[in-house]
Amino acid sequence: MARIGVFVCHCGTNIAGVVDVTRVAKYAETLPGVRISVDYKYMCSDPGQNTIIDAVKKYNLDRIVVAACSPRMHEGTFRKTIERAGLNPYLMEMANIREHVSWVHSDDKELATQKAMKVMEMAVAKVRRSEALSKMFASIEKRALVIGGGIAGIQAALDIAGAGYKVVLVEKEPSIGGRMAQLDKTFPTLDCSACILTPKMVAVSQDPNITLMTYAEVVEVCGYVGQFDVKIKQKAKSVNSKCIGCGVCVTKCPNRKSLSEFNEKLAPRKAIYTPFPQAVPNVPVIDRETCTFFKTGKCKICEKVCPTGAIEYTQQDEIIKEKFGAVVVATGFNIYDHSNYGEYGYGEIKDVISSLQFERLINSSGPTDGHVVRPSDHKEVKNVVFIQCVGSRDESKHRPYCSRVCCMYTAKQAMLLKDHYPETQSYVFYIDIRSAGKNYEEFVQKAQNDYGVVYLRGRVSKIYERGDKLIVKGADTLSGAQVEVEADMVVLANGLEPKANAKELAQLFHMSYDQYGFYNELHPKLAPVETAISGVFVAGCCISPKDIPDTVAQASATAAKVCALFSKEKLEVEPLIANVNQLTCSGCETCYNVCPYSAIEMEDKEVRRGDMRHVAKVLESVCKGCGACVGSCYCKAVDLKGFSDRQVMNQIETATTELSTND
Amino acid sequence: MDKELQELIKKLLTEKKAEWAIGYEKAYDEFSTRPAFIIDPADTARLIFNKYCINNLGLYLTKLKKNKLAVVCKGCDIATVFELIREKQFKRENVAIIGVACEGVLDKRTNKLLEKCENCQVKQPKGADFTLGNAKNSEKPKSYADVVEFEKKSSKEKLEFWNRQFEKCIRCYACRNVCPVCYCPDCFALRSMPEYLSKHVDADKNKLFHMIRMQHVFGRCTDCKACDTACPVNIPLSMLTKKLAKDAKELFNYESGADTDARPPLSTYDEGDSESDIM
Numbered sequence: 001m002a003r004i005g006v007f008v009c010h011c012g013t014n015i016a017g018v019v020d021v022t023r024v025a026k027y028a029e030t031l032p033g034v035r036i037s038v039d040y041k042y043m044c045s046d047p048g049q050n051t052i053i054d055a056v057k058k059y060n061l062d063r064i065v066v067a068a069c070s071p072r073m074h075e076g077t078f079r080k081t082i083e084r085a086g087l088n089p090y091l092m093e094m095a096n097i098r099e100h101v102s103w104v105h106s107d108d109k110e111l112a113t114q115k116a117m118k119v120m121e122m123a124v125a126k127v128r129r130s131e132a133l134s135k136m137f138a139s140i141e142k143r144a145l146v147i148g149g150g151i152a153g154i155q156a157a158l159d160i161a162g163a164g165y166k167v168v169l170v171e172k173e174p175s176i177g178g179r180m181a182q183l184d185k186t187f188p189t190l191d192c193s194a195c196i197l198t199p200k201m202v203a204v205s206q207d208p209n210i211t212l213m214t215y216a217e218v219v220e221v222c223g224y225v226g227q228f229d230v231k232i233k234q235k236a237k238s239v240n241s242k243c244i245g246c247g248v249c250v251t252k253c254p255n256r257k258s259l260s261e262f263n264e265k266l267a268p269r270k271a272i273y274t275p276f277p278q279a280v281p282n283v284p285v286i287d288r289e290t291c292t293f294f295k296t297g298k299c300k301i302c303e304k305v306c307p308t309g310a311i312e313y314t315q316q317d318e319i320i321k322e323k324f325g326a327v328v329v330a331t332g333f334n335i336y337d338h339s340n341y342g343e344y345g346y347g348e349i350k351d352v353i354s355s356l357q358f359e360r361l362i363n364s365s366g367p368t369d370g371h372v373v374r375p376s377d378h379k380e381v382k383n384v385v386f387i388q389c390v391g392s393r394d395e396s397k398h399r400p401y402c403s404r405v406c407c408m409y410t411a412k413q414a415m416l417l418k419d420h421y422p423e424t425q426s427y428v429f430y431i432d433i434r435s436a437g438k439n440y441e442e443f444v445q446k447a448q449n450d451y452g453v454v455y456l457r458g459r460v461s462k463i464y465e466r467g468d469k470l471i472v473k474g475a476d477t478l479s480g481a482q483v484e485v486e487a488d489m490v491v492l493a494n495g496l497e498p499k500a501n502a503k504e505l506a507q508l509f510h511m512s513y514d515q516y517g518f519y520n521e522l523h524p525k526l527a528p529v530e531t532a533i534s535g536v537f538v539a540g541c542c543i544s545p546k547d548i549p550d551t552v553a554q555a556s557a558t559a560a561k562v563c564a565l566f567s568k569e570k571l572e573v574e575p576l577i578a579n580v581n582q583l584t585c586s587g588c589e590t591c592y593n594v595c596p597y598s599a600i601e602m603e604d605k606e607v608r609r610g611d612m613r614h615v616a617k618v619l620e621s622v623c624k625g626c627g628a629c630v631g632s633c634y635c636k637a638v639d640l641k642g643f644s645d646r647q648v649m650n651q652i653e654t655a656t657t658e659l660s661t662n663d
Numbered sequence: 664m665d666k667e668l669q670e671l672i673k674k675l676l677t678e679k680k681a682e683w684a685i686g687y688e689k690a691y692d693e694f695s696t697r698p699a700f701i702i703d704p705a706d707t708a709r710l711i712f713n714k715y716c717i718n719n720l721g722l723y724l725t726k727l728k729k730n731k732l733a734v735v736c737k738g739c740d741i742a743t744v745f746e747l748i749r750e751k752q753f754k755r756e757n758v759a760i761i762g763v764a765c766e767g768v769l770d771k772r773t774n775k776l777l778e779k780c781e782n783c784q785v786k787q788p789k790g791a792d793f794t795l796g797n798a799k800n801s802e803k804p805k806s807y808a809d810v811v812e813f814e815k816k817s818s819k820e821k822l823e824f825w826n827r828q829f830e831k832c833i834r835c836y837a838c839r840n841v842c843p844v845c846y847c848p849d850c851f852a853l854r855s856m857p858e859y860l861s862k863h864v865d866a867d868k869n870k871l872f873h874m875i876r877m878q879h880v881f882g883r884c885t886d887c888k889a890c891d892t893a894c895p896v897n898i899p900l901s902m903l904t905k906k907l908a909k910d911a912k913e914l915f916n917y918e919s920g921a922d923t924d925a926r927p928p929l930s931t932y933d934e935g936d937s938e939s940d941i942m
Contacts, residue, residue: 584849588750594930602751612729614751632930634879635847636854649857 002033002128005061006120007052009043009068011098016041018102020113024067027117030660031124035059044074049081056085063087063127067095067120088132090575090642095123117659125654129647136577137570138621140226141325144562145170147218147505150178151548152330152540152555154200159559160328161209165566168322169204170232171214173261175279176201178332179541182262182356184363186548187412188443194278194365201280215285219319221327221508222598224624225535226571228324236315238286239272243310245282249302250274258290260367264357266375267367272302277365286311326535326562327509329519330555331502333541335494336391336399343462344387344492350376351470352463352490355406358413362420372417374489377468381424381488384417385472386410387460388430392495399516403495403545407434410493411447418451426453427485429460429474437547456483463490496545509536510596519543529557537561576642577623578630580616582607585637587614591629599623664763664796669707671761671793672733676704681733681759685720686710694771698723710735712795717768717777718841719743719887725752725846733759737768738785742885742920743843745790749923750883752846762788764796770892778901779888782806807909813902825870831896832869834862838890838900839876844883851875873903881907882927885920 006028010016021039028037036059040048043066055061064087066078071094079089097116105112142165146157149171157169169176180186181201183193204210213234220231239249253270260269262276271291274284292299293313303311335356339347351374353361364370373380388410392403407430414426433455435441447453458475465471472485498517499505506513511531512520519538522530529537537558540551565571580591582605592600599622606612616638618629629638630645639645668686675681688699688709696716699709700723712735720734721743732753736744741760748755764787767780782805786798813821836852839845851859852872860875861868877884886908891901911917914937915928928936 584847586750586752586847588752590750590930593926634851635849636851636859637848645859646857649859 002063003059003061004031004034004063004065004124004127005052005055005059006031006034006037006065006067006124007043007048007055008037008039008097008120009048009066010039010041011043011069011102012041015068015098015102015116018106018109018112019097019116020109021116023113024097024116024120027659028065028067028120028124031121033063033128034124035061043068044077049077049084052078052081053085056082056087061087062091063130064092065095065120065123065127066092067097067116067123069098070094070096070100090133091127091130093123093127093130095120114659118655121659122651122654125650126647129644129650131641131644133575133641136573136575136620138226138573140566140568140571141228141323142166142566143168143322143324144326144328144566145218145228145230145322145324146328146330148178148330148332148540148542149173149176149204149212149214150330150332150540151180151197151200152332152551153178153328154197154204155552155555156328156330156539156559156562157210158200158203158207159556160562161207163559163563163566164209165563166209166211168211168213168232168324170216170218171212172217173275174215174237174273174283174285175275175281176204176212176214177276177278177280179356180548181276181278182264182359182363184359184366185412185416187408188437188439190412190415198278201278205280212281213320214281216320218505218508223323223622224597225533225565226325227621228327228535230322230324230327232320232322234318234320235285236288236317237283238288238291238311238313238315239283240310240312240315242308243283243306244308245274245284246307247274247284248305248307249311250284252301252305254299254301255290255292258287263360263367264354266357266360286313326537326565328537328539328555328558328562329505329509329511329531329542330539330558331499331505331542333496333545334499336397336403336497338390338492338494340397341390341492343460344390344490345463349463349465349470349490350374351488352492354492354494355409355413356494358491362413362416370420372420372489379468379488380421383485383487384414384424384426385460385470385485385487385490386414386426386428386493387472387490388428388493390492390494391497392493393431399495399497401495401516401545402434404434405545405547406493406495407444408437408440408547410491411435411444411453413491414453415447415451418453426451427472427487428453428455429458429472430455431457431459437549458483496541498542502542509533511536511538529554529561535565573621574625576625576640577620578618578625578627578638578640580618581637581639582613582615582617583637584635585613585615586635587616588635589616590632590634591616591638594628594632596626596628597622597624600629665711667795668712668735668761668763669710671795672701672710673704673707675733675759676701676707680731682730683727684710684733684735685723685727686735686761687712687716687718687720694769694774700727712763714765714767714769715771716765717770717892719843719889721747721843721887722841722889724758725843728753728757731757731759733761735761735763736788736791737763737765738783738788739765739779739885739887741785741788741790743887744920745923746844746883746885746920749920749925749927750844755923759793760788760791762791762794764788764794764798766798777888777892778809779886807905810902810906810909813906826866828898829869829873830866832864832866832873832898833896834864834869834872835895837893837895838873838898841889841893842876842880842884843887843889844880844885845876851879873898873900877903877907880904882911882915882917882929883919884908 008025025037025039083089101116144167146153146169157167216234219233222229253272255271256268259265272286288294360366391399435444456476458477460474462473470487502517539554539558672684684701687696690697767776782801782803886904888901
């Protein structure tokens with residue numbers, strides 16, 4: 001007979017405020033096998049844990065049930081406790097009477113207490129069939145994969161490489177740099193974005209520990225922390241390693257049919273191109289969708305002019321298989337597409353531009369060499385209206401969140417405009433100004449006081465063209481007046497949203513994401529760069545909109561996490577994995593097919609003397625214990641350690657019987 | 664056709680293309696046949712094929728799978744063989760499928776054509792290694808009218824109907840034993856650690872047994888009706904198996920035994936999968 005101890009936690013008033021914990025503890029004593037049952041204010045506190053340890057010794061307990069919070073919260077804590085008491089840590093079960101009971105049934109204390117008793121009783125039923133399990137260790141492949149070559153990915157890669165570990169940095173575009181490379185100046189210091197970014201980009205290309213893979217995408221992920229098997233698709237660049245980056249091919253290419261993604265479609269680009277002059281690597285790619293040769297079979301001018309023979313039309317997409325111990329996902333953001341806004345002209349009025357387009361216009365290496373001119377007629381501007389919260393804080397567009405950076409970059413853009421053209425006048429329509437950050441509020445004040453930017457608190461109801469002017473109609477809610485501004489150009493402060501394919505990438509890693517596609521952190525406060533998938537970390541705007549300093553801080557945080565992981569010789573892994581009873585296995589391969597981690601192997605084995613069979617086997621170091629195989633096996637040959645059918649059936653049986661209470 | 668069949672199997676056995684041949688032979692009366700297991704070419708004279716050859720011989724393949732086999736199959740039985748190959752129970756090259764043209768088989772209890780033989784699409788076998796005889800497939804598609812009719816009943820009526828049926832069940836496991844895809848080395852129904860299912864014979868437990876069995880064979884059952892014919896208390900199990908076939912087809916566009924490389928619906932996930940309940 002098992003000797004079980006039950007420990008019921010009050011969790012202050014979290015549980016005890018709803019559940020009659022004394023009754024739960026008393027009820028536990030009536031259950032077969034329970035030797036001692038105690039309730040205590042905070043089981044997880046030092047005295048609480050000592051109560052457990054003392055009880056184990058005094059009553060010679062061999063199994064423990066802690067009725068408290070979610071196992072996600074304190075399972076680890078109590079496993080360690082009973083290990084200190086000399087028991088196997090897996091002979092402990094948690095009954096969740098907080099999240100599953102007190103927090104959700106605060107309106108009916110009697111029923112809540114009864115449910116708590118039942119939940120506790122089920123844990124007792126389960127622990128009765130628990131078996132001692134021994135810890136397992138797995139090796140760690142000490143190489144990191146960083147996905148996304150923006151400032152977050154660059155910083156993470158540099159920091160990990162700086163600690164002496166190998167890094168592969170994968171970027172979808174032909175160059176690293178990301179969104180930051182598109183910006184002109186950065187708030188609140190107004191230092192030039194490219195000037196502070198380019199040295200880091202170069203450092204990436206020169207770091208011997210970093211392998212840079214641009215124009216590449218992650219297509220398949222298997223494995224688990226310490227051992228991720230990742231397939232990366234290297235798209236055909238059509239330019240090989242002989243390229244010296246002279247740029248003759250780009251200059252001579254006659255095809256200007258596509259619009260530059262880097263310049264936010266404000267200027268054409270060639271079919272063979274580098275996104276921008278400081279690109280790293282400085283190797284052009286051929287866009288096969290538009291290239292004349294790939295479409296018609298004729299042209300080949302780039303091949304003719306190339307001095308090193310680097311053009312290679314026959315290159316094919318290549319799938320590269322790599323092994324990594326940890327992954328940093330830093331895929332960044334897109335800006336909200338303002339063509340969803342009818343009041344701003346559905347994106348069809350040429351002189352209503354996005355914030356990123358403004359960045360390119362005012363940038364001296366941009367398509368207009370830094371002249372802020374109207375896209376429609378290339379005339380210089382006099383009056384410019386900035387509109388805040390486009391695709392942010394707008395329930396009707398399903399973007400209720402604040403994008404955090406728009407208030408700041410709008411102030412910056414208005415100031416830059418004044419710097420370049422002192423005779424211009426800027427107007428900003430805003431909801432509130434959100435400028436929390438070091439020197440941020442001062443920065444916005446400076447825009448208003450020193451740069452004469454007119455801030456109008458209210459929304460714009462309509463923009464329309466009159467002659468060559470744009471009429472912006474809106475409300476100034478502070479004066480209560482309707483206002484009409486005659487503008488030459490309107491700049492929208494587009495909000496930030498996840499990359500279009502953020503969800504697909506998350507699915508590759510089994511990461512969770514919110515309704516917009518932003519990745520979920522493991523804990524929003526205490527684990528802000530970890531994800532629910534161990535070994536996968538996130539940084540930057542793929543989690544939520546944020547500015548450059550926060551992004552860089554997060555990137556370095558992920559690097560610290562990766563380095564901490566790599567500093568271990570072996571990784572301790574949970575022994576809660578599947579196990580095949582080969583005697584009852586029929587060899588149908590169903591489990592082999594459903595396993596998401598490829599942790600099942602089929603083997604031909606003599607399971608009994610003279611009984612050669614085709615049977616399944618679990619690769620212990622690969623199995624994550626998800627239980628898909630257990631559910632799929634109709635022969636009931638697979639079982640999950642720590643969640644065995646015997647344990648679960650016991651629980652179900654208990655759940656379906658009445659409370660045997662006579663108190 | 665019997666002569667041809669005997670000659671063919673004699674040839675396969677003599678040429679060592681098969682170690683065992685599974686066919687039909689005459690049983691105790693003219694309405695009865697039984698499986699015949701032949702290893703000696705001289706015994707092939709026992710083999711026959713007629714309209715009483717109701718058994719699905721695919722059942723015996725998993726039991727003899729370590730040998731090279733030849734098996735006599737009606738068109739419908741071939742689906743079973745293919746399904747078992749899909750489930751990796753044996754290799755295709757180790758089974759010689761002898762397809763026999765069939766105009767339908769009779770239930771000797773009623774001397775009526777089995778319900779599944781109406782509108783049969785495989786009177787002329789497809790996918791066999793050897794085909795004997797000629798038959799014309801039905802022009803009409805398989806009809807699910809009876810299932811559709813039953814589906815119209817209210818949940819209460821359905822429950823009452825099945826409760827009545829399962830009250831009759833004596834848990835003899837004949838349905839399981841004749842089922843070609845019920846080959847688990849150790850059936851859940853007989854386990855005791857843990858006891859997945861109480862061994863008590865009562866309507867509730869019986870119902871649970873049948874429901875679990877149906878769930879286990881969903882996407883694998885080829886609707887061969889062996890369980891239905893074997894049931895000593897006439898529980899219309901074929902209504903359940905037919906419903907399984909209909910659901911697999913309608914919800915997942917899947918047909919058991921059609922493709923030896925397919926993945927059955929319950930062990931795959933696709934974003935477009937039907938979300939509706941199966942039973």
